């Protein structure tokens with residue numbers, strides 16, 4: 001296993017890039033800790049596959065270096081990087097049994113038969129396929145085949161990292177949760193460095209210790225699910241994580257107050273002067289309806305989604321969503337929305353600022 005360092009890494013698919021816009025990956029410097037479970041999350045086209053392909057060696061970056069531990073692997077081919085990969089679609093050998101499929105990476109490296117047997121059985125147990133070990137892969141469902149791919153990705157203990165590229169795409173929705181949980185358990189047990197690419201926030205948040213959010217070729221935040229929820233470093237993270245995402249409104253901020261379209265809003269902290277385009281962000285979970293204080297709101301829709309209700313509305317400054325816990329009544333005449341002051345984040349040109357004015 002290895003720590004992965006991305007050192008001034010950038011990539012352009014163009015032969016002669018002239019500006020930032022020509023880069024699919026803008027320059028980044030990151031250290032991904034040995035044994036960490038990382039999810040690479042972001043919308044289509046943000047650069048996830050480009051980054052994963054650079055880490056796996058399928059793509060040579062146009063700038064910067066990739067290190068595994070202390071070793072510079074920037075120009076090393078995939079085969080020399082000692083990584084396991086699991087792709088979107090199952091890669092199994094149909095004519096082999098499940099056991100042979102799982103054993104393949106170990107036999108390939110000349111591991112002892114007794115070790116192969118016990119390791120394969122251990123992995124088969126973890127993916128719930130011990131009953132099927134002696135069956136041929138041909139004829140198994142896509143779910144089962146993808147479980148084998150996952151198992152094969154995990155079977156070697158000596159890999160530098162395991163890379164997963166949207167591995168649950170073909171899995172039945174109800175199985176996804178089970179497999180995610182199993183992957184998490186496998187990570188706990190074997191502590192491999194894992195990188196899991198997805199555009200699905202639920203997958204990212206349940207799998208990873210650290211979620212790496214990408215947007216427009218940049219890593220905009222690398223944090224625990226809690227950090228992404230409480231303190232989104234960029235308005236995109238606020239909007240992308242959470243359902244619905246964070247409410248973001250243009251504001252003027254001075255001291256402990258924000259002014260949003262003529263309404264005064266209390267902030268939980270004192271802010272020094274904030275420049276650029278100033279916005280406040282507050283999650284729907286920290287908004288309440290009120291009859292006599294807050295920002296005037298016209299409720300446009302109320303959705304009952306089981307354990308809570310989502311109230312959607314419009315203010316003079318833009319749309320605002322509220323998430324109300326089950327059982328909380330919507331009072332007659334409640335036509336304002338109040339934000340919990342300590343839950344409000346302040347943004348300057350889309351980046352969160354801390355109360356002392358530094359970029360977060």
Ligand SMILES: Nc1ncnc2c1ncn2[C@@H]1O[C@H](COP(=O)(O)OP(=O)(O)OP(=O)(O)O)[C@@H](O)[C@H]1O
Nearest residue numbers: 013014024042043044045046047048049050051199
């Ligand atoms: N081989 C290529 N040649 C030129 N441009 C490319 C190539 N591959 C990707 N791109 C561009 O680079 C940018 C990042 O693409 P990338 O595939 O890394 O994003 P992604 O986040 O993985 O998206 P998706 O989730 O759709 O796979 C996009 O603008 C894409 O059009």
